[in-house]
Amino acid sequence: MTINQQTTHIKETTIKEAIKTLLLIDKNNKELIELGVKQVAQLWELTDGEDDEFIIFCKKNYYSDLEEKKKLFFKTSEYLEAINGNFNGMLFRLQRHIHENTGPLQYIDKLFSSYSPDSHLSEDLYKSKIAFIIILNFPRLTLDEKEKLGDNRLLLAYARMGDLFTNRIPAFVKQKCAISHNNAEVYISNYHIYIGQLLKNGEKIFHEEKILLSHWGLRDEIKANYTQKEESLEKQQTIYEVMKRIILQEIPVEVIHSNNYQWDPFSNIIYKNEKVKIGTPEKITRYEKFIDNFKALQVIDSYTGNTYIDRYFSETMEISVKDTEIFFHNYLSSPELYTIGKIISKRLNRKLEAFDIWYDGFKYRSNISESILDTKTRSLYANAKAFEKKIHTILKKLGFDSERANYISKKITVDSARGSGHAWGAEMKGQQSHLRTPIGTKGMDYKGYNTAIHELGHNVEQTLSLYGVDYYLLSGVPNTAFTEALAFIFQRRDLELLGFDRKNSSEEESNLLILDKAWTLYEIIGVSMLDISVWKWIYINPNSTAKQLKNEIIRLSKEIWNKYFASVFGLQDQVILAIYSHMISYPLYLSAYAYGQIIEFQLEQYLDGKDFAKEINRMYCIGHLTPTQWMLKATGSTISVLPLLESIKKTINDIKF
Ligand SMILES: [Zn+2]
Structure with missing residues (x-):
């Protein structure tokens, strides 16, 4: 990535002079010196000192002696572990009653749990110049540069230290992001549908007391209804109508998180005591939350010189959005998905419906109740x-x-x-x-x-990757996937x-497992693709209103459906991909699930027939390398969907359905 594009007030001549001064002390590390000085200059503010003080700072704090530099690294690691660990411990205690079942909560619990003790830490470390000493000696490397470090663990750890201070975002900007994120989360976590009150042809079809959270609960209810029961299809179709009303924002506000009315999602009419009423459509609230998150995250762009899309993919995930899209496109275009669609349709004995993206009938059904x-x-x-x-x-x-x-x-x-x-x-x-x-x-x-x-x-x-990794800065794994x-x-x-023998699972069972994996991945990559497309669009149209965004999300969801799902399902213009709540409350997170599933498949395939514990021990002590480096070390190959595609092909050929 490109480190900050923002303009620095340190003069170009001052930067050159500082570099020249350091080259007099250490002529062997020209590239690193240039990188360090430039990165410090980019984050240096007026209050940090004048130009002459900048030069003095660089001269005084650059470590040319490699042994001294190593000492600096180890000491800094030790301090950082103490800071991170103790803040983590504090946060743990502040949120304990919220997370643990310790009885009724008091208002004071909520106040303490939302207090973040470390919100000024970054600013303090810049003010004390600690951050600048780290940047000067351990400048940030690009993903490419990190991957070229090979097996040199110390240099890889230095590179992770270089990731610590790459921008200087004021606490109030972070606070704003936290607020919009929190608002979206509250909106989503209260989006309950009282499905016990839903009507189809005037009849209630769900258990009276049933309440489901959108979209998780609604989706899981569709999944749970892949049974032979007669009313199952009717229930699934009704829930899909609810989902469409949510996406199109035609859902009456009277039925969100409330059981005051009965609602027929097909006609969109609500009833109270048998009296018919036209509800008040929600209109755009869902998309306003998206816009609020976008606006808050966009403010950060001016401090980092890139976009939230880059920060999420290239920095957090360390996989570029471009590569992700190619990867996803290749999977969604695989002809095998068409065959699996045919298999599902045959098993269901009907034509596919859009909600069959959640077909759950391949899962191993334990005969144990x-x-x-x-x-x-x-x-x-x-x-x-x-x-x-x-x-x-x-x-x-x-x-x-x-x-x-x-x-x-x-x-x-x-x-x-x-x-x-x-x-x-x-x-x-x-x-x-x-x-x-x-x-x-x-x-x-x-x-x-x-x-x-x-x-x-x-x-x-968490335990292996903290205790088993040689450098604290390398503890962890590449990303959440x-x-x-x-x-x-x-x-x-x-x-x-639990003691139930699954070792001798039948061939049929393992074949079904492959088909299940293939179909689940199809769905999650589809929604991830929509998520990415929406973010790319909003960046091109940053001044859009919530109404324009809504129209675009609907247009894009149909476009992606028509491109990758329509021929498999025999259906055009479906909006189902836009239902995920993550799109509103966890910007761009969906792709991590897609990668998680692919990595899981590759690890399982690698583990097959090997000493499970020994391999897990080895893999999770590799540490926080880049995703490619980690996968190569763990399995000998890079992240790829090819092994799964191979298995799918084999399964389809092997089995007569
Ligand atoms: Zn988990």
């Missing part, structure tokens, strides 16, 4: 402590030796979650990582257990870990 599983997990794990005590045994079942299992399990604490589960990682050695999963009064049910195994995957990654991959790998083994 959920209630048997609930009884089993409840008796094994009566409370959080019971699960914590068994982590050691679970890891041993996965193949870790006793000593290693002990080492990892001692660093994980289990808590009962208030909401859905998550894994809270440690950020300094000596700090516990926390596994949180919902546990009822009767103990941990199967759903909670399934989540716990997913989170355990995260905790194991890599940690999700391991969590899914663990989660997929949950029944095996």
